């Protein structure tokens with residue numbers, strides 16, 4: 001039985017009139033409510049500058065639930081927990097009204113004083129909001145207080161440090177929950193179970209048996225009206241700094257002493273510390289940056305990146321990154337971790353392929369030349385599951401053939417699979433920060449990303465182009481070819 005007392009809290013959503021709140025936060029809270037994981041004792045205070053009232057917000061929440069195809073049988077009681085306060089985060093006087101509103105809701109719903117402040121707003125406000133929460137006494141309560149912060153956490157190491165210092169003046173590290181929604185995905189969370197709960201993988205998980213690891217996160221979508229943001233971010237900051245490096249660290253971390261937040265984070269941090277630095281000297285051999293050209297997606301002609309709204313026609317912003325990352329430690333020396341991510345690619349897919357080394361002497365390979373390496377494929381999205389690729393005998397023949405052992409979640413499992421945000425909100429209520437990024441992870445990731453970004457500034461090479469609707473530029477194939485490796489065709493797996 002889950003401990004519902006932990007979820008007896010006020011959720012204060014800064015930016016409740018925005019896109020994230022509507023598409024992700026309201027449906028996730030509702031799912032938790034329907035599943036009984038959110039106690040009946042909770043209140044949500046939505047904030048935004050718009051002159052809305054409680055009814056307007058409740059109407060928007062209801063619309064959000066209808067759009068996300070929820071069963072609406074509990075919606076009326078759910079909505080009674082929502083209220084709205086018109087609020088400008090830059091106006092200090094607003095916080096006095098917010099304090100009063102929180103206290104009123106705590107009285108109305110008989111809450112013990114637990115408060116979650118969720119920043120679903122543009123990052124330039126994060127520091128200021130955290131400090132005002134502290135300065136205006138919103139943390140003075142008999143319960144706990146937690147701060148949930150959306151990405152991006154800074155735009156480089158320097159800005160991330162400034163932001164972190166501002167936040168840390170108001171909240172302790174263990175009160176801060178930095179969202180990386182990939183850490184809420186079912187199969188990303190499954191990486192540790194696959195690795196640490198299976199005798200068949202644990203002894204093989206090192207440079208003696210693994211040839212390379214490939215992580216692909218491809219999207220069909222373009223920048224979808226976010227050109228202004230994306231111009232400054234590019235795929236490097238948008239996807240690599242957070243989601244891709246989080247997956248690398250989960251795949252390469254050593255076995256933690258225990259499954260606690262501190263132990264797991266500490267092992268992940270060691271991986272990030274061991275990442276080989278990228279410099280002007282090795283950038284051209286280790287990282288490929290590219291930008292999409294026009295092309296065809298789902299049978300429709302789509303424009304090139306530089307023709308998108310709010311994008312400079314001369315832009316050099318990368319919409320695709322592929323990189324060969326080396327982890328300079330005892331376990332992984334010599335094993336490339338290849339990552340690639342991009343917009344306007346052939347498929348929407350996130351997959352991890354672990355390629356095992358060939359046997360020293362494989363008699364069948366010699367005879368039949370048809371054996372391939374063993375693979376472990378972790379399907380993160382849209383399909384969820386794992387595939388193990390082995391060599392087997394072709395039935396009725398002496399030839400060998402690849403055999404796929406598949407486990408995919410069936411449709412019933414998938415209906416019950418919570419969305420990433422739902423899991424993360426739940427973890428935050430329970431005080432479990434394991435699947436949130438610690439400051440050390442954020443800062444180490446920024447160090448690598450800054451090194452790449454600086455080397456790009458110095459490099460004579462500009463981004464290459466790839467046609468929209470493809471799996472990226474040929475240069476990304478060359479990145480692997482030098483090591484006699486090739487990208488596995490995730491679009492067909």
Ligand SMILES: NC(=O)C1=CN([C@@H]2O[C@H](COP(=O)(O)OP(=O)(O)OC[C@H]3O[C@@H](n4cnc5c(N)ncnc54)[C@H](OP(=O)(O)O)[C@@H]3O)[C@@H](O)[C@H]2O)C=CC1
Nearest residue numbers: 015016017018019020048049050087088089120121150151
């Ligand atoms: N949308 C998404 O899918 C994702 C978003 N994120 C992150 O989530 C955060 C929010 O994104 P998103 O919802 O898309 O952004 P939106 O632009 O849709 O919403 C911004 C929100 O901020 C509020 N706001 C802006 N200025 C003020 C102010 N001075 N005082 C009070 N409220 C203000 C707006 O309310 P009003 O206009 O009423 O003032 C609105 O509710 C960002 O950090 C983004 O990077 C991360 C991953 C995915």
Ligand SMILES: O=C1O[C@H](COP(=O)(O)O)[C@@H](O)[C@H](O)[C@H]1O
Nearest residue numbers: 151181217219221238239350381
């Ligand atoms: O954080 C982000 O992630 C999405 C991709 O998320 P996914 O869960 O659909 O794989 C990406 O589209 C967006 O640009 C980025 O900000």
